[in-house]
Amino acid sequence: MTCAARLKSYLDEQAVEYELIPHPHTENSMATAAAAHVPGDRLAKAVIVCRDGEYLMVVVPSDYHIHLGLLHRYLGEEVGLATEQEVVQLFPDCEAGAVPPVGAAYGLRTLLDSALLDEPEIFFESGDHASLIRVSGDQFRDLFRGGEHIDVGQHI
Numbered sequence: 001m002t003c004a005a006r007l008k009s010y011l012d013e014q015a016v017e018y019e020l021i022p023h024p025h026t027e028n029s030m031a032t033a034a035a036a037h038v039p040g041d042r043l044a045k046a047v048i049v050c051r052d053g054e055y056l057m058v059v060v061p062s063d064y065h066i067h068l069g070l071l072h073r074y075l076g077e078e079v080g081l082a083t084e085q086e087v088v089q090l091f092p093d094c095e096a097g098a099v100p101p102v103g104a105a106y107g108l109r110t111l112l113d114s115a116l117l118d119e120p121e122i123f124f125e126s127g128d129h130a131s132l133i134r135v136s137g138d139q140f141r142d143l144f145r146g147g148e149h150i151d152v153g154q155h156i
C-alpha cells in the first residue's frame with residue numbers, strides 16, 4: 001500500500017486529510033471499484049488527453065467514458081488520448097495505469113467532470129494498483145477549487 005511521492009507531497013502541502021484504502025490488485029477502474037467495494041460514481045479516474053504536444057487531465061467517475069465530441073467543443077479543438085508510454089513518462093512515480101486524478105500535483109491542466117462535485121466522499125488511485133485514497137467530498141472539491149468544471153462524461 002503506497003502513495004506516489006509527488007501526490008503525497010501535494011496532498012500534504014494542501015493540508016488534505018486522506019486515508020489509504022488497500023484492495024486486491026486490479027487492472028482497471030471498474031475492477032478497482034468492485035474490489036474495493038466502492039460505488040463507481042465515487043471513484044474518480046484520470047484520463048490523459050493530448051493536443052499539439054500539450055497534455056491535459058480529464059477527471060470523470062470510473063463508471064463514465066469521456067464524450068470526446070463534448071470535450072472537443074469545450075476546448076475548441078480536437079484532442080486525442082495519450083499513449084500508455086506518454087502517460088508513463090508523465091507519471092514516473094506511478095504504476096502504469098494507476099494515475100491519480102490530481103493533475104496539479106504533476107503540473108497538468110485538469111478538467112473535472114461536474115458529476116463528481118456532489119458526492120459525500122471520493123476515492124481515487126494512489127499511484128499503484130493495490131490502494132485507493134479516500135477523501136471527503138469537501139476535501140476533493142477544495143483540491144479543484146477555482147478549476148475547470150465541465151460536463152463531458154457519459155455514464156457507461
